Amino acid sequence: MLSPLYVANEYVLRRPLGAVVQHAERERWADTVVDWFTFGENRQHLIVPTALYDFGLLPCVGFYYSGDDVFASGNQLRLHAATWGPRWINATAADRYAIDKSDRVQVRFEFKRSEDNLFFGIGPDVVRDARSRYGLERTEGSLAYRGQLTAAARLDVESGVHRIAFVEGECCGDPSLDAQIAAGAVMPPPGYRAPYTAGYLRVAVTRDTRRPRPEPGGGTYLSLQARPSFDLGGGRSWIQYGGVAGGAVDLTGHRRTLRLQLALDFVDAMSDDRIPFTEYPVLGGEGMPGFLPGWLTGRSAAAAQVGYTWPVWLGVDAQTRLTIGNAFGEHLDGFGLDKLRVSGDVGFTTSTAYDQGLELLFGLGTDTFDRGGGVTSVRVSIGTRRGF
Incomplete structure (x- = not known):
C-alpha cells in the first residue's frame, strides 16, 4: 500500500524539486521573495497572496498580513481573508500584545461560511458511498492568555463565544446531507439544522522540550487540554478534552527528525446528552492527513502517528507520516484493532515562524481492517494554511 507513496516522494517530489532547489540557491531566490513582500522601516510588515486547493473541497484565494510592533511596541497584528465567492468565505483577525517575554494576551475574531463540509456518518464504520455535503456558517470571538511556566512548559487560557448556523451545502458532484437523510443513506446527525450560540473556556498545559531552530530537533512533548462549553440559549453543556504525547529523535543533529506520537480526543455531556455533532x-x-477533514467523526477519536521530517531548503522541510486510528463512540466505545484505519502521506511544508505556511501533500487513507483495509481516500493538497 505504501509503495505509491515512495514513488510519489522520489520521482514526483524529491528529485524534481531537488533540481529546482539547487537552482534557487544559486540565484538567491529567497532574498528576492522576501524583498517583494516585506515593507516598513524595519521590514516588520509582511503581506502575501494566499491560495489553497485541497482536492475534494472548494478552493480559495486571498491574502495574509503580518505586522510586528503595530500601534505599540510588542503588539502583533495578524490578518487573513480568503474566498471562492459566496460559497466559501473566511476572514480572521488576531491582535497579540506581549506583556513581557513570558506572557501575552490575544484578541481574535473569525467568520467562516463554507458549503463544502463533508459528512459520512458517525463512528468507525462509515463508508465512502455515504459521502454528503452540508453548509456551515461559524462566527467566533475570543480573548486568550499565554504564559510561560518554565523554559519548556506553558499555559494557555482562552474564553470566547461562537455562533453556529447551517446553510445549504453542495460541492464536487456529491449529494447534500439533506438528500442523503431523505434517501435513508445516513441518519440525521445530532443537532443538524439547529443553530446555536455557545460560550466556552479552554485551558491547555503544554510541555515541549524540543528546541527551536537551528538547534537539533529531538525532545519530548505533552499537551493536555479541556474545553467546557455552554449553550447560551438551550440549556445544554458539554466538555471537550484530550491530549497528545510524543517524542522526537534527531538522527543526525541537523533536523532529520523521527517522531512518534499518540493523540486522544473526547467530548462528553455535562448536562443534557444532545451534543451538536x-x-x-x-x-x-492534520489528525490523519490521508483523509479530508470531516471523513471521520465520533464522540471520541484516537490516532497513533510516526513521522519523519528533513530539511530540503532554507525554510522548507519534507515530511512523511504513517498514522493508524479512527473515530469511535463515547469513551472509545467500539474500539478494536480491526476497526482501525491507516493514513499515509508525503509532502513539503514551510518551517518558518510565520502564522501562515505553505504545504504540498499527497496522502492515502484506507478502510477499516475488518473490511479489508483497501484504499478508500486519495488526498492531494497544495497551497497556504493559516496557523492562528
Whole structure:
C-alpha cells in the first residue's frame, strides 16, 4: 500500500524539486521573495497572496498580513481573508500584545461560511458511498492568555463565544446531507439544522522540550487540554478534552527528525446528552492527513502517528507520516484493532515562524481492517494554511 507513496516522494517530489532547489540557491531566490513582500522601516510588515486547493473541497484565494510592533511596541497584528465567492468565505483577525517575554494576551475574531463540509456518518464504520455535503456558517470571538511556566512548559487560557448556523451545502458532484437523510443513506446527525450560540473556556498545559531552530530537533512533548462549553440559549453543556504525547529523535543533529506520537480526543455531556455533532472530535486533515477533514467523526477519536521530517531548503522541510486510528463512540466505545484505519502521506511544508505556511501533500487513507483495509481516500493538497 505504501509503495505509491515512495514513488510519489522520489520521482514526483524529491528529485524534481531537488533540481529546482539547487537552482534557487544559486540565484538567491529567497532574498528576492522576501524583498517583494516585506515593507516598513524595519521590514516588520509582511503581506502575501494566499491560495489553497485541497482536492475534494472548494478552493480559495486571498491574502495574509503580518505586522510586528503595530500601534505599540510588542503588539502583533495578524490578518487573513480568503474566498471562492459566496460559497466559501473566511476572514480572521488576531491582535497579540506581549506583556513581557513570558506572557501575552490575544484578541481574535473569525467568520467562516463554507458549503463544502463533508459528512459520512458517525463512528468507525462509515463508508465512502455515504459521502454528503452540508453548509456551515461559524462566527467566533475570543480573548486568550499565554504564559510561560518554565523554559519548556506553558499555559494557555482562552474564553470566547461562537455562533453556529447551517446553510445549504453542495460541492464536487456529491449529494447534500439533506438528500442523503431523505434517501435513508445516513441518519440525521445530532443537532443538524439547529443553530446555536455557545460560550466556552479552554485551558491547555503544554510541555515541549524540543528546541527551536537551528538547534537539533529531538525532545519530548505533552499537551493536555479541556474545553467546557455552554449553550447560551438551550440549556445544554458539554466538555471537550484530550491530549497528545510524543517524542522526537534527531538522527543526525541537523533536523532529520523521527517522531512518534499518540493523540486522544473526547467530548462528553455535562448536562443534557444532545451534543451538536459539530462539536465532536474529527479526524482527517492534520489528525490523519490521508483523509479530508470531516471523513471521520465520533464522540471520541484516537490516532497513533510516526513521522519523519528533513530539511530540503532554507525554510522548507519534507515530511512523511504513517498514522493508524479512527473515530469511535463515547469513551472509545467500539474500539478494536480491526476497526482501525491507516493514513499515509508525503509532502513539503514551510518551517518558518510565520502564522501562515505553505504545504504540498499527497496522502492515502484506507478502510477499516475488518473490511479489508483497501484504499478508500486519495488526498492531494497544495497551497497556504493559516496557523492562528
